[in-house]
Amino acid sequence: MTDIQRLLLSRIRDVADYPEPGVMFKDITPLLADPEAFTALTEALASIAEDTGATKIVGLEARGFILGAPVAVRAGLGFIPVRKAGKLPGATLSQSYDLEYGSAEIEIHAEDLSAEDRVLVVDDVLATGGTAEASLQLVRRAKAQVAGVAVLMELAFLNGRARLEPALDGAPLHALLTVG
Numbered sequence: 001m002t003d004i005q006r007l008l009l010s011r012i013r014d015v016a017d018y019p020e021p022g023v024m025f026k027d028i029t030p031l032l033a034d035p036e037a038f039t040a041l042t043e044a045l046a047s048i049a050e051d052t053g054a055t056k057i058v059g060l061e062a063r064g065f066i067l068g069a070p071v072a073v074r075a076g077l078g079f080i081p082v083r084k085a086g087k088l089p090g091a092t093l094s095q096s097y098d099l100e101y102g103s104a105e106i107e108i109h110a111e112d113l114s115a116e117d118r119v120l121v122v123d124d125v126l127a128t129g130g131t132a133e134a135s136l137q138l139v140r141r142a143k144a145q146v147a148g149v150a151v152l153m154e155l156a157f158l159n160g161r162a163r164l165e166p167a168l169d170g171a172p173l174h175a176l177l178t179v180g
């Protein structure tokens with residue numbers, strides 16, 4: 001494990017049985033409150049963005065906004081929010097997806113992407129992969145290219161990587177930390 005990985009891991013708090021019994025919630029708020037750790041995280045993700053040749057960062061509501069926006073600024077790229085349904089005022093593309101329990105719907109302003117864009121999707125946690133998969137489907141439906149997905153933490157025991165593989169279609173999934 002690198003020094004940066006050790007620093008990031010030390011600032012993530014495990015909260016048992018949140019938001020429901022049996023879930024070990026990975027709380028990133030201590031990391032966000034620590035400027036050294038938050039800066040290290042932003043720089044690590046920005047360097048992935050540069051390596052993948054991304055032209056745009058897509059951040060997933062809500063924690064993906066907190067991480068993705070500074071990454072976009074740091075890497076000199078535009079930021080595009082993927083929001084939960086009903087929150088974007090313009091013409092949107094919508095994608096429904098299944099969660100462990102129930103389903104959800106996310107949206108993007110397609111006009112913010114073009115066929116020349118290469119998109120890096122940024123989020124804090126990859127769990128079942130449903131949210132990231134749906135966001136890649138939105139990116140492709142907006143006719144942009146997929147540069148990859150970058151997350152702070154992958155919960156490997158939930159097999160999100162395998163679920164994401166078809167939507168990635170050869171693009172990389174970068175996880176700074178892997179748990180389980």
Ligand SMILES: O=P(O)(O)OC[C@H]1O[C@H](OP(=O)(O)OP(=O)(O)O)[C@H](O)[C@@H]1O
Nearest residue numbers: 060061062063125126127128129130131
């Ligand atoms: O891989 P998945 O099983 O799809 O889960 C991962 C998603 O779940 C969390 O977001 P959540 O929906 O809790 O929203 P929040 O960021 O608004 O808290 C997390 O920030 C990811 O976006």
Ligand SMILES: Nc1ncnc2[nH]cnc12
Nearest residue numbers: 023024025026027125127
């Ligand atoms: N265990 C977990 N901790 C934090 N965010 C999550 N999103 C989905 N599962 C999660």
